[in-house]
Amino acid sequence: MAYLTTTETGQPVLILKEGTGRSRGKEAQRNNIMAVRIIAEAIKTTLGPRGMDKMLISGMGDIMITNDGAAILKEIDVEHPAAKMMVDVAKTQDEMVGDGTTTAMILAGELLGKAQELLDQKIHPTMIVSGYRKAFQKAEEVLQKIGTPVDLDDRETLRKVAVTAMASKVVGEARQHLAKIAVDAVKQIVEQRGEKNSADIDSIQIIKKAGKSLADTELIQGIILDKEVVHPGMPKRIEKAKIALINTALEVKKTEISAEIRIHEPTQMKAFLDQENHMLKDMVEKVKKAGANVLVCQKGIDDLAQHLLAKDGIMAARRAKESDMEKLAKATGGRIINNLDDLKAKDLGEAGLVEERKIGNDKMVFIEKCKDPKSVSVLIRAGLEKMIDEAERAIHDALSVVADVIENNQVVAGGGAVEAEIAKELRDYATKVGGREQLAIEAFADSAEAIPKTLAENAGLNTIDILVALRSAHQKEKGYTMGVDVFSGDVTNMLEKGVIEPVWVKQQALKSATEVASMILRIDDVIAATKPKAEGMPSREEE
Ligand code: ADP
Numbered sequence: 001m002a003y004l005t006t007t008e009t010g011q012p013v014l015i016l017k018e019g020t021g022r023s024r025g026k027e028a029q030r031n032n033i034m035a036v037r038i039i040a041e042a043i044k045t046t047l048g049p050r051g052m053d054k055m056l057i058s059g060m061g062d063i064m065i066t067n068d069g070a071a072i073l074k075e076i077d078v079e080h081p082a083a084k085m086m087v088d089v090a091k092t093q094d095e096m097v098g099d100g101t102t103t104a105m106i107l108a109g110e111l112l113g114k115a116q117e118l119l120d121q122k123i124h125p126t127m128i129v130s131g132y133r134k135a136f137q138k139a140e141e142v143l144q145k146i147g148t149p150v151d152l153d154d155r156e157t158l159r160k161v162a163v164t165a166m167a168s169k170v171v172g173e174a175r176q177h178l179a180k181i182a183v184d185a186v187k188q189i190v191e192q193r194g195e196k197n198s199a200d201i202d203s204i205q206i207i208k209k210a211g212k213s214l215a216d217t218e219l220i221q222g223i224i225l226d227k228e229v230v231h232p233g234m235p236k237r238i239e240k241a242k243i244a245l246i247n248t249a250l251e252v253k254k255t256e257i258s259a260e261i262r263i264h265e266p267t268q269m270k271a272f273l274d275q276e277n278h279m280l281k282d283m284v285e286k287v288k289k290a291g292a293n294v295l296v297c298q299k300g301i302d303d304l305a306q307h308l309l310a311k312d313g314i315m316a317a318r319r320a321k322e323s324d325m326e327k328l329a330k331a332t333g334g335r336i337i338n339n340l341d342d343l344k345a346k347d348l349g350e351a352g353l354v355e356e357r358k359i360g361n362d363k364m365v366f367i368e369k370c371k372d373p374k375s376v377s378v379l380i381r382a383g384l385e386k387m388i389d390e391a392e393r394a395i396h397d398a399l400s401v402v403a404d405v406i407e408n409n410q411v412v413a414g415g416g417a418v419e420a421e422i423a424k425e426l427r428d429y430a431t432k433v434g435g436r437e438q439l440a441i442e443a444f445a446d447s448a449e450a451i452p453k454t455l456a457e458n459a460g461l462n463t464i465d466i467l468v469a470l471r472s473a474h475q476k477e478k479g480y481t482m483g484v485d486v487f488s489g490d491v492t493n494m495l496e497k498g499v500i501e502p503v504w505v506k507q508q509a510l511k512s513a514t515e516v517a518s519m520i521l522r523i524d525d526v527i528a529a530t531k532p533k534a535e536g537m538p539s540r541e542e543e
C-alpha cells in the first residue's frame with residue numbers, strides 16, 4: 001500500500017513507495033509487544049536448573065540440544081523486527097557478561113506484557129517508560145545495597161558462582177570438576193590494570209575432543225595446537241622447551257608472475273636449486289642459532305626445511321592459527337617474529353614440556369607446564385558430541401561469571417532471591433513516587449518477581465504458595481537471601497545453599513530488559529520497505 005496524504009487543495013501526495021507497509025499507533029505497539037512476549041514465552045521453560053532443554057534442527061538437519069537462551073535465539077530464524085531486537089538483547093548480554101540471557105529475555109517479556117495492561121488503561125507510553133527508568137535506577141541501588149564483596153582469594157565462593165552458572169547445563173559430579181577448572185583458569189589469566197583486575201576470558205583457549213567423559217576435562221597450563229608435528233623425524237617430546245614463534249613462511253617465495261627460466265646446461269639447473277636450498281638452510285640456521293628447540297610457524301614450512309630442522313632435533317608445527325599464536329605468546333612469554341633476521345634468544349617462549357599426543361583419533365601438540373602463563377587452555381572431553389557442545393557453553397558461562405566477579409567483585413544470592421528483594425523494595429518505593437508512574441514501578445516489581453515464579457514453575461512447584469512464602473520471608477530482617485530451592489521446593493537462604501551470582505550479571509540483565517522494553521514502547525509507527533518476501537511485518541490491510 002502506498003501511503004497517501006492530501007494537500008489543502010486536495011491534491012494527493014505520495015510519500016512512501018508503492019507497496020510500503022505501515023502500521024501505526026496502538027496497533028504497531030501491540031504487534032511489537034506481542035512478538036517480544038512470544039519469544040520470552042518460548043525461552044521461559046529453560047530457566048534454572050530444572051528448566052527444560054530445546055532441540056533445534058537446522059535447515060541442514062543438524063541437531064543442537066541446549067538450555068542456553070543466547071544459543072537458542074542465535075539458531076532460530078526470527079522475522080519480526082521487534083523479535084530481532086530481542087535477539088540483539090541476548091547477544092549483547094552474552095557478549096557483555098556471558099550469562100543471564102534467559103533472565104534478560106523473561107524480564108523484557110514481562111515488562112512489555114505489564115506495559116500492555118497499562119496501555120489498555122490509557123496510560124501514556126512515555127509515563128510507563130519514565131516509571132520503568134526510575135524503577136531500574138532503584139533496582140540498581142538495591143543491588144548495590146545487598147551485594148556482598150568477594151575476596152579474590154576466596155576460591156570457595158568463586159567456585160560456587162561457577163557451579164550456579166552451570167546449574168542448568170551440566171548435571172552431577174562433573175559440575176564440581178568443571179567449576180574448579182573455571183576458577184583455576186580465570187585466576188591464572190588475571191592481570192592487574194592499574195587499580196583494577198582484568199580477566200579477559202578470550203585468553204582462555206577451549207579445545208573440544210569427543211571421547212572419554214566430562215570428568216576427564218582438564219586445564220592445561222599452556223596452549224594446545226590442533227596440529228601434528230610436521231616431520232616424522234622430529235622429536236615428539238621436548239622438556240624445557242625454547243619456542244620460536246614465527247609468522248612468516250619457511251619457504252622460498254615463488255614469484256607472483258610466472259617467470260620462465262631457460263636452463264641450457266645441467267650445471268645451471270643445479271646452481272639454481274642450490275640457491276634455493278641455500279636460502280632454506282639459512283632460515284633453519286637462524287632458528288637454531290637463536291637457541292630454539294621448538295618452532296611454531298603460522299605459515300608453511302618447506303619439505304627441505306622440515307628435514308633440516310629434524311636433523312637438528314628441532315620440533316616444529318606449521319600453519320598455526322593467528323589467535324593461537326597470540327595465546328602462545330601470552331602463555332610462553334615469547335614474542336611473535338615477522339622476520340627471521342630479528343629472531344633473538346630473548347624472543348623465545350618457554351614451556352616445561354612440549355609434546356605431541358594422540359587425543360581421540362587426532363594428534364595434537366601440547367605446549368604446557370608454562371611458568372605463570374597469561375593464557376591457558378581447557379581441553380573438554382565428553383562421550384557425545386552434543387554433550388561436548390553444551391559443556392562448552394556451560395564452561396563459557398562459568399568462565400564468564402568468575403571473570404565478572406573478579407572484575408566487579410560483588411555477588412548476590414540467586415534462586416530468585418535478588419529479584420524478590422528488588423520487587424519488595426520497588427513496591428515500597430512506588431507508593432512514595434505516587435501518580436501514574438507508581439503503576440509502572442509496580443509493574444516493574446511484578447516483572448522482577450517473574451524470575452522466582454518461573455524458577456518455581458519450571459520445577460513443577462505451586463507458584464502461588466512459593467510467591468506468598470517468598471514475600472513473607474523477604475519482609476523479615478536479612479530476608480534478602482531467601483530464594484526458591486528448586487530441588488526441595490522450599491524457600492530458603494540461597495547463600496547457604498551456595499547459589500550465588502555476580503551482581504554484574506543481574507544488573508546487566510535488568511538493564512538490557514529495561515532498554516529493549518522502553519525502546520519498543522516508544523515506537524508508535526512502523527514503516528517497512530517492501531521486501532521480495534514481506535512476511536512477519538503486517539501492514540494495515542492485514543489486520
Ligand atoms: P540465564 O540464561 O538467565 O542464566 P539459567 O537457565 O542459567 O538462565 O538460570 C539461571 C537462574 O537459575 C538464576 O536465577 C539462578 O539463580 C537460578 N539457579 C541456579 N542454580 C539454582 C539452584 N540450585 N536453585 C535455585 N535456583 C538456581
Ligand code: MG
Pocket residue numbers: 099100101165166168397
Ligand atoms: Mg545461566
